[in-house]
Amino acid sequence: MNLDLDAIANRLEPRFGRAAHRWVGTLRQRLDDLVEQWELTLGDPLKSGNSSVVFRCVGPLGDAVLKLSPDSYAVREEVDMLRQFASSGRVPAVRESAKGAVLLEAIHPGTLVEKMPQPPSPREYAAFLTDLHGAGDPAAAPRQLADWIDVLFNSATRRGADLSGSKRLRDDLFAVPTDTVLLHGDLHLGNVLHGGGRGLVAIDPMACAGDPCFDAVDYVLEGLDRAEMVRRRDELASAAGIDVGRLDAWCRVTAPIGATYVSNPVHSAELAAFGRGEY
Structure with a gap:
C-alpha cells in the first residue's frame, strides 16, 4: 500500500504535536504486525479526523475497519464503551483490540x-x-x-x-x-x-x-x-x-x-x- 506518511503526520500534528511524526514513523511496521496477527487483508484508507488513521480491511469474519491512534487511552475507552453499547445492536461490534488499535465490524451501506x-x-x-x-x-x-x-x-x-x-x-x-x-x-x-x-x-x-x-x-x-x-x-x-x-x-x-x-x-x-x- 502506498501511504503518504508525511500527509498523515501533518494531519495528526495539530492534535499530538511533534509526537505525531514519531508515531507515524512506526505505522508501517505496526500495520504489518496487525495484518499478520489478526489475519487481515488491508484495503484503502478511509477519511478520518486529526486523531486516528482508519483502513478498510477484510478479516476472518468478513469486512472490517481497522483504526489506529497515537492516543492508546482514547482507543481503550472507545473499545470499552462500544462493548457497553453492544447489546443494543446500534454500534459496530469490536472484533479485536490491542494497544492503540481496534478492529471493528464494517457497517453497510455505512x-x-x-x-x-x-x-x-x-x-x-x-x-x-x-x-x-x-x-x-x-x-x-x-x-x-x-x-x-x-x-x-x-x-x-x-x-x-x-x-x-x-x-x-x-x-x-x-x-x-x-x-x-x-x-x-x-x-x-x-x-x-x-x-x-x-x-x-x-x-x-x-x-x-x-x-x-x-x-x-x-x-x-x-x-x-x-x-x-x-x-x-x-x-x-x-x-x-x-x-x-x-x-x-x-x-x-x-x-x-x-x-x-x-x-x-x-x-x-x-x-x-x-x-x-x-x-
Whole structure:
C-alpha cells in the first residue's frame, strides 16, 4: 500500500504535536504486525479526523475497519464503551483490540446520516436512541455529562461564542434530578451511519453519564431553520417518551456551540436564534 506518511503526520500534528511524526514513523511496521496477527487483508484508507488513521480491511469474519491512534487511552475507552453499547445492536461490534488499535465490524451501506438526502424520521431516531440508552451501564462512564459540557463550553468560548444564556440553562437543568443513562455524548449526524435493514448505527462515542435528552439535541439542531428544529424537537420527544421541556433546554444550551462550528452562515444564525429562544 502506498501511504503518504508525511500527509498523515501533518494531519495528526495539530492534535499530538511533534509526537505525531514519531508515531507515524512506526505505522508501517505496526500495520504489518496487525495484518499478520489478526489475519487481515488491508484495503484503502478511509477519511478520518486529526486523531486516528482508519483502513478498510477484510478479516476472518468478513469486512472490517481497522483504526489506529497515537492516543492508546482514547482507543481503550472507545473499545470499552462500544462493548457497553453492544447489546443494543446500534454500534459496530469490536472484533479485536490491542494497544492503540481496534478492529471493528464494517457497517453497510455505512452512509453518514448527515449525507443522506432525507433524514431519519423522528420515530426512527427515537427507536435508535431508546435502544442505545437501554444498553449501557452509566456507572461505567468515563466522565459525567457536566464534565463533558465544560469541555464543549471551553472550546466554544475560544471560538468566540457567547454562552451566558447556555450556562444559566445548564445550571437549571442540573438542579433538577432526572434519569441517568450511558450517553454516546457526541451524537452529531456525522457519527451516525445508515446500516440498511439494521437501522441507524453510532460510531466514535465520547461516552458520559447523564440526561437522555442530551443525545437527542444534534438531531433537532440539524434542522436547517427554526421551524424544522421545533418540529423535530416536538416529534422526537413524543416518539422517544422524553421531556420536551428538557430537550428544548438542552438544545438551547448547545445551539450556540453548534453555531460556531457550522460553515453555513444562515444555519449558524438560525442556531444562534434558537439558543436565544427565538422561535
